[in-house]
Amino acid sequence: MRRPETDYAAVFQALPGVVALLTPQLVYVDVNGGFLRATGRTRDQVIGRYIFDVFPDNPNDPTATGMRNFQASLLRVVATGERDVMAVQRYDVEDPARPGVWQERYWSPINVPVFAPDGQVIMVMLRVEEVTELVRTWSTRNGGSGARMLEADLYTRARELQEVNERLRRAHAHEREVALSLQAAMLPVPRPVGHHRAAVRYQPAVGTLNVCGDWYELTDMPGDRIAVAVGDVVGHGLRAAGVMGQLRSALSAACHVAKRPAPALEALSTYALSVQGAESSTALQAFVDWETRIITYSSAGHPPPALAHPDGTVAFLDQATGPPLGIPTDSEVRPEAVEEFDEGAVLVLYTDGLIERRTEDIDTGLRRLAVSLARHRGADPESLADALLLDLLPSRGITDDTVLVVVRL
Structure with a gap:
């Protein structure tokens, strides 16, 4: 029917x-x-x-x-x-x-x-x-003074609430100073990677202390190579930031030992089991080799990187996605894939705050990213990063933290 x-x-x-x-x-x-x-x-x-x-x-x-x-x-x-x-x-x-x-x-x-x-x-x-009749009834029961009593009571309560809010604002300002110092210590200062150009952006969610579990890492590797990673710890605030700092440092070290993305992520997944709050975190590790013009990547439940080719086509690197960190897998090794690139291409890594919205399917956010990336692909990394944030993030602010890494290939 x-x-x-x-x-x-x-x-x-x-x-x-x-x-x-x-x-x-x-x-x-x-x-x-x-x-x-x-x-x-x-x-x-x-x-x-x-x-x-x-x-x-x-x-x-x-x-x-x-x-x-x-x-x-x-x-x-x-x-x-x-x-x-x-x-x-x-x-x-x-x-x-x-x-x-x-x-x-x-x-x-x-x-x-x-x-x-x-x-x-x-x-x-x-x-x-x-509620006019309610106020009038109250006024009658209080000898004609009910309305004024109500207004006076509301005014008093409003003043009390204003004082409470001011105390909370001062406390929040202090917490924010602590949070910003912690965030600066946890995330690496943006710097050149060899002779290549890259840009990073960190955008906190509305209403947070400006710290979160989203992170990035850019590491110089032997030869004309770099390792670039992004990750996302479940939750917000100082606790998530503390977990983020441990995972970021561990993955950076694992890259130098493992020399490939998949075994580096597998080592990080094992390490995550010993860190409270790290389980189910996501991460994406990619190695970029300019001599062979190959990107090697592996994902632990993270959104796929976007690769913009010089001709304007955009591909999402989604052929090597395994479970999030700390989650057992049926395979003995994590998946790993490779992608070739031409000079002038752009690689974009990000966390889910850039593309996910509560009111829409994730594919809609990915399409929006592809369109924006294709349109601005010729810009330098710093300008491109700003353009992507402007196109993709709502003007009223975001409800999830966002990290963005742009690498000119």
Whole structure:
């Protein structure tokens, strides 16, 4: 039996309470029936108009703060992509039948982001419940002073919350200084690899302490060769960064002993079993040989490197993927593959924050990377790294850390 299609427009109109959709510029896109009934407005008076042109503050009340508070909340949702639950707000509404006459109204608002497939905030859903009658009842029970008592209580609570937030901000600032020092010590300073050109970027997730388990390593090898690696430890914060530092150092040492990517990763996988928090981490190790023009690589559950050829075609090196570190494998040795390259090609290694989005399939992120890489492949490594981040990372910030390594071949 075929399931009936859902009429989402009808669902939106039937939503309880007052609901509106706004653009990131705070212009009304749509409102439900509850909104029109509560405000006494028609759709023609609302749709396509800036929210505060329709509902300005009461000009007769010099203490009115409803417009300022709503604006701050809505813009915060647009900037961060996070929902915002506001305290009860007094926001008077002009009587549509009596211009110049303002009705005292109280509202309990929640503002929620609506995302496009690429993760950008394309709308904000404003949902409010009117609590005017509740406030009036409280006022009656308290001899007419209930509304003022409520406002005073909210103001006091807001001040207390502001003080708590300020203390947290100072503590966070101190933690961030510690975190940045640790990150600088854990990750190598970007430097030339022989006479070849490379660029690295580290981008922390929004809301983190600027430390994570994502890492990279560039190592000069005998002959005209380099070893380049990226990895990702599960989790965020100082603990993940500590694990990251141990794995990065161990793999760098293993490369010099093993002299090939697969046995180096196998040694790292064995070592990961002895490091708490390292199991299930991913890593990708590649050796680049300019004399033979061959890339030899092996992956421990990590996203595949991208190789942009001079003619603009982009290939993903996905023929040697084994399990993450510390996970047993049926084979005695990890898979390893080779790929030839021409002079002028570009090799890009990265962690999953560059391509993965919660709202889309990973193949979409890989295609986006291929298109951007093909378009900017002629740029120098530093410019190319910046262009890739600009094209691929959402402007509102990322929810997962990102490491990017660009090597001109």
